[in-house]
Each structure stands twice: as structure tokens, then as C-alpha cells.
């Protein structure tokens with residue numbers, strides 16, 4: 001599109017929608033008009049892509065995820081359509097800053113952290129690689145809560161992301177379907193002797209899809225992310241006469257994590273899981289039936305991916321649709337189900353490996369529960385005589401009055417993968433070892449990846465431009481080409497340019513920090529960043545212990561030689577996770593204590609930026625010098641902020657956990673700071689049960705002073721939280737071995753302090769990180785899923801074979 005065409009289109013849209021002239025429009029009107037224009041351009045491609053899949057009968061994957069975290073889409077859509085620069089300069093001509101328009105858009109925050117963001121990186125990459133793939137999830141009316149700090153405490157406010165409407169989505173009334181919940185189900189014998197389930201007193205709700213085009217990177221492909229919203233079917237309206245009664249239905253897709261500390265919250269959560277699974281599967285089968293193919297070909301046309309355990313009811317739901325609704329016999333349907341489904345495990349944390357009480361399942365999804373019982377029964381019978389009773393008992397889906405969702409997902413699918421090498425190995429050797437014995441061929445690894453377009457091209461233009469200058473822009477399409485940067489390892493001029501680009505982003509972040517928190521920080525300081533969900537195993541607290549160590553050292557010796565450092569945190573704590581919230585409070589109080597103490601002469605500063613989300617990550621990551629990846633070895637399945645930060649030239653301080661191991665392998669020991677227990681050492685402690693945090697405390701004077709600060713009034717206003725933290729570390733023996741790793745962590749931090757002073761040495765490390773980050777492109781990750789698990793092909797390959805053209 002030329003600049004003139006863009007201007008003409010915008011002018012027309014502003015007149016039609018707002019009765020405004022281009023010159024008089026404000027950022028909001030301009031944003032929505034530009035969004036409309038983008039949609040008009042991409043809708044044509046979307047339609048063509050979809051038609052193409054249909055006529056070519058391409059095998060497609062459906063990625064089922066209870067979380068998606070796309071962030072803002074304006075700039076990434078413009079980039080992927082190839083008109084970012086044209087639009088930017090056109091707007092500049094009329095004195096409008098594209099960045100200002102981008103700020104109007106609300107983050108689509110339908111997720112918590114890595115899990116949801118990964119799903120969105122995959123959506124971008126699947127489309128960009130020309131792969132036929134769709135997302136399937138929930139359109140929550142409210143996204144993850146908006147976080148504010150009041151007196152240092154986390155306060156959760158509703159995230160009203162839909163208040164001004166969502167410009168990207170299309171409500172597809174005609175694709176709605178009914179989902180049935182509750183009631184009771186009994187089996188009736190038919191004249192032909194077969195048993196048929198009969199349901200009574202069910203609640204029928206309407207699932208209405210809202211589709212968003214997932215625009216591929218400059219390749220003409222637009223895939224679909226389908227998010228379901230609940231409504232009361234017209235036929236049922238009379239049943240819900242008061243607003244309160246209506247709300248019982250409408251609440252189903254109201255919030256991302258209904259408070260699961262209460263029974264009522266858990267019930268809604270379970271209903272949510274079934275709702276989007278059932279709607280998704282029904283719509284897929286409806287599509288398949290249009291192809292007029294026999295059932296045994298289903299797995300040649302459809303792959304369904306279970307992202308974490310939340311969509312594990314795909315297994316019984318697909319069985320229900322095939323057996324109850326389409327009359328297939330059980331064995332045939334089971335064979336199809338296993339071939340169609342695949343599952344990714346994202347964590348070894350027990351709390352996230354869902355187990356649902358049987359009584360609740362019976363209430364919410366009675367027919368699904370019956371099917372799970374049958375799956376369980378057949379599982380046990382089939383393995384009799386092949387495996388030991390113990391093994392069978394340990395792996396069956398029904399145990400201890402609960403349904404083990406991970407067991408269901410593994411048994412009912414053909415592939416189970418972990419998300420980094422060490423994590424996948426741990427699944428095989430320990431966490432899911434029993435299943436590995438039974439189904440060794442099902443286990444595989446797919447190391448996570450990131451959408452490098454968003455995290456470098458869009459988030460960090462100064463660096464992207466320098467890279468273009470040095471190695472041309474081929475890396476924008478082929479991130480592996482970033483390796484060419486290694487030729488500049490000893491080129492001072494190149495290294496300086498990269499440092500200057502970093503400085504630009506640090507200054508921007510410093511301004512943002514000042515604006516949002518009032519804290520003044522210097523861009524000459526080391527920007528040390530830890531951004532991720534707040535969880536004890538991620539050990540934000542260990543970072544805080546190190547800050548306190550520095551605090552005491554500077555207090556004792558004000559002339560101490562230390563490179564000024566700004567410690568930057570971004571993290572939300574789950575609303576019912578009190579310990580995590582206490583850590584937030586402690587960080588905020590330490591921040592306050594440090595930042596207001598003039599005797600520290602700005603040698604250290606602590607900034608906890610509120611409301612961490614994708615857009616804030618885009619501001620922080622390009623400005624980071626140090627990337628904190630300090631989880632207890634074995635606990636972080638992969639991590640993905642580690643990849644985003646390295647791509648932007650931050651140097652990592654890390655334990656050998658998750659993808660940190662692969663980052664170390666990629667950059668080499670000289671370009672990363674590794675410390676702490678290994679996974680094996682952690683498991684040795686578990687086995688010997690001889691860890692004593694008290695002993696470490698007793699023997700280490702410095703640590704004593706630091707821990708005591710939580711309870712002796714040194715850190716103000718944390719009477720309750722300080723005690724809780726102190727007890728967790730001492731009385732309850734420090735579950736995540738912070739004290740054990742602390743000493744090593746401090747040593748690594750001291751090395752960073754030294755190395756940073758030698759600017760060229762540091763830049764060299766930074767360069768090695770950028771250069772090797774191409775290894776972690778989500779494009780490659782989804783290609784591996786496509787080949788090994790989903791067996792889907794890019795539309796280009798397919799159409800070339802057929803000799804037709806694509807859209």
C-alpha cells in the first residue's frame with residue numbers, strides 16, 4: 001500500500017465511523033480506524049487461507065489452551081502484513097506518532113505467564129511458517145487482574161480489556177454450538193441390545209466463538225485463534241428470569257482464574273475447562289463432517305493438542321462425540337482419539353498437575369465422568385499381565401477419589417512432550433517414569449521458543465537496526481542468521497554500536513520508571529532484571545537476599561567499589577497465594593528502604609514495576625543487562641523470559657534449570673554465569689533428606705544478618721510477612737534451597753560486578769547472547785511439533801506439490 005492509499009483509507013473510515021476528518025481525530029479514533037483497515041486487508045487473506053485449507057483438505061492442528069497472552073496486536077499485525085514502515089511514516093506526515101496509537105490498545109491478557117505467552121508465540125509462528133493451525137480457548141470478559149501496589153501490598157483490580165470493544169475479533173454467530181453441563185445421566189438398553197446414555201436435567205449453554213486472525217509474517221497466511229464466550233440460548237431464556245440467575249451462566253467465561261480457594265470457584269473452573277473443550281471438539285467434528293471422509297481418516301486431517309492438563313477432557317469428550325453422537329464402537333473411537341491427540345507437560349510442580357475430585361466431576365460433567373471410568377476400567381484390564389499391579393495402580397486415571405488429568409492426557413494421546421531437554425529427561429526418569437515404562441515411544445522433547453519478531457524487531461528497534469547494518473536483514477526472516485554477529489566479537493566499533501542501542505532502551509525504561517514510580521535511576525547502572533510469575537520456586541526471594549547483602553555492605557562501607565545496579569522486578573502473585581504476596585510486600589519495603597537511603601549514594605536501587613504483562617515486558621527486556629534465571633534446578637520446566645532477554649543482549653545469571661542449560665550450551669560458559677545446585681544434587685538431598693537450612697544459617701554470619709532483617713525491624717512494615725518468610729526459610733527448612741545456593745549466587749554476582757566494568761568484555765558476552773538466540777526461535781519449535789507430533793505440512797509445500805498457488 002502506498003502512503004496515499006493508507007491516508008485515503010483512514011480518511012474514509014474516520015468519516016464513516018466517527019464523522020471526523022483525519023486532522024481532527026484523536027489517538028483512540030485513529031487506533032480503531034487503523035485496526036479496521038488492518039482487518040480489511042487481512043480478512044481477504046484470512047478467507048483465502050481458510051478456503052485453501054478446505055479445498056486442499058490440508059491436515060490442521062488445533063491448539064487447545066486455557067490461556068493465550070497475545071499482548072497488543074497493532075504493531076505486530078502491521079509488521080506481519082509488511083506495512084509497518086509505510087503506516088508509521090504516513091502517520092508521521094500528519095504529526096501522529098504510531099507509538100501513541102499503539103498505547104490505546106489494551107493488552108489481551110488471557111493468561112498468567114509463560115504458558116499463555118508460549119501459546120501466543122506459537123500462534124504467530126504457526127501462521128508465519130505457513131502451517132495450518134488454529135488456537136482454541138476462552139474469551140474471558142476480564143483478563144488476568146490488573147496489579148497495583150498499595151502500601152507495598154498487591155491489590156488486584158479487574159482487567160476490563162473489552163470495555164472499548166476488541167477491534168481484532170469477529171463474532172461468528174453461525175458457528176455457535178451448545179454445551180451441556182450438570183444434570184444426571186443413566187444408561188438405557190435399546191431394542192438392539194446396545195446401551196445408550198440418557199441425560200436428564202442438564203443445563204444447556206451456548207458457546208459463541210470470537211475469531212481473531214493470526215497473521216503470518218509477510219506470507220499471505222492468516223490462521224484463526226478461536227475464543228469461546230458463553231451465552232444463554234434463546235430457547236432457555238425463560239429459565240433465567242432475574243439478573244442473578246442469568247449471571248450463574250454468564251460467569252462461566254467471566255474471569256480467567258475464578259478463585260479456586262472456594263468450592264464454588266473450583267466448580268466454575270471445571271465447567272470452564274469442559275466448556276471450551278466441548279465447543280472446540282464439536283466445531284472440529286462439524287468441520288470434518290463437511291469433508292465427507294470416513295472416520296478412520298480423522299487423524300489424517302485433524303490433530304488436537306492438549307496444552308497442559310487444563311484441556312485434558314479432550315480425551316473423554318472426543319470419545320463422547322465419536323461414540324455417543326456418531327455411533328462408533330469404543331475400540332475404533334479410542335484408536336482415533338489416541339492418534340488425533342497429543343499433550344505437552346509444562347511443569348513438574350504438583351499443584352499444577354491437576355487432579356479433580358470425582359464427586360465434582362460427577363456434578364459438573366456426569367457423562368464425561370462415566371467415560372473416564374470406562375477409560376480407566378479398560379486401561380487396567382488391557383495392562384493386566386503385561387505390567388505389574390503396582391505400576392497399573394500408580395498410573396490409572398482414577399485414584400484416591402480423584403481424576404488425574406495428566407494420566408488421562410498421556411493415556412489418551414500418542415505424544416507427551418516436555419518443554420526443554422532437562423525437563424523432558426526428568427519426565428522420563430522421575431516425574432512420569434511409570435508412563436515412560438509403559439509407553440516409551442510416546443515421550444519426546446520440544447524445547448520452547450519465542451516469537452523473535454515481537455521480542456526483537458518490534459520491541460527493540462535500535463538494536464534491530466544495528467544488526468541490519470552489521471549482517472543485513474536476513475535474520476528478520478531467518479533468526480539463525482543472527483549467528484553471523486559472531487564475526488564482530490572483536491570489532492570494537494560494532495560492539496560500541498550495540499552498547500549505544502542498549503543505552504537508548506535503558507534511557508527509555510529509566511523515564512518510564514520515573515513516570516510510573518517516581519524512582520530516579522541512572523542508565524549507567526547495571527539493569528538487573530527478574531520478570532516472571534511470582535512463585536517460591538522461581539526464587540525472587542533469593543534475589544532480594546542478595547540485595548540486602550549489598551545494602552548491608554554499602555552501609556558498613558560507603559566507599560565500597562561497586563558498579564551501580566538497579567534491580568528491576570515484574571511479577572504478579574496468584575490472588576490466593578499468600579506467601580508469594582508476602583514476598584511482593586517484602587520486595588516493596590526493601591525497595592522503599594533502599595531507594596530513600598541517601599547514604600547508599602545510588603549504588604543500588606530497587607524497582608518493582610506494577611502490573612507486569614506483555615507490554616511491560618516489551619519495555620523492560622530491551623533495557624536489561626542482566627537476566628535473572630535463578631529457579632531451583634529441576635523446578636523450572638523451561639522458562640522463556642530467559643530466551644527473550646538473551647536475544648536482547650542481556651547476560652544470564654542462572655542455575656542449570658530448564659532451557660538455561662541449552663542457553664549455556666549455545667553461548668558457552670564464558671558468556672553466562674552459572675551457579676548453584678544441579679538437578680542431580682537437588683534430588684540427592686531429597687533422597688538423603690539431610691538438608692538443614694538452620695545449619696547454614698548458624699554457620700554464616702552474613703546470612704544471619706540478612707535473614708534477621710526480616711524479623712528484627714530492619715526492614716520496616718513487614719511484621720507479619722517478615723516472620724512468614726523467616727519461618728519458611730528456617731522453621732520449614734527452606735523448601736527451595738535458597739540458603740544452600742546463596743553463597744554461590746553471591747559469587748556469580750560478584751563476578752558480574754567485576755566483568756561489567758570492562759565494557760568491551762561485557763559487550764562481547766552480550767553479543768554472543770544475541771548471536772546465539774536464533775536457536776530459540778518459536779518458528780523452529782513449531783516446525784518440530786508439526787513434523788514429529790502433528791504431522792502437518794506448510795501450505796506452501798502442499799500447494800507447490802499440487803501446482804496451485806496460495807493466498
Ligand code: H2P
Nearest residue numbers: 113114115346419636637638639
Ligand atoms: C510454565 C513453566 C515454564 C515454561 C512455560 C511454557 C508453566 O510457565 O513454569 O517453565 O517455560 O510454562 O512452557 P510459567 O511458570 O511462566 O507460568
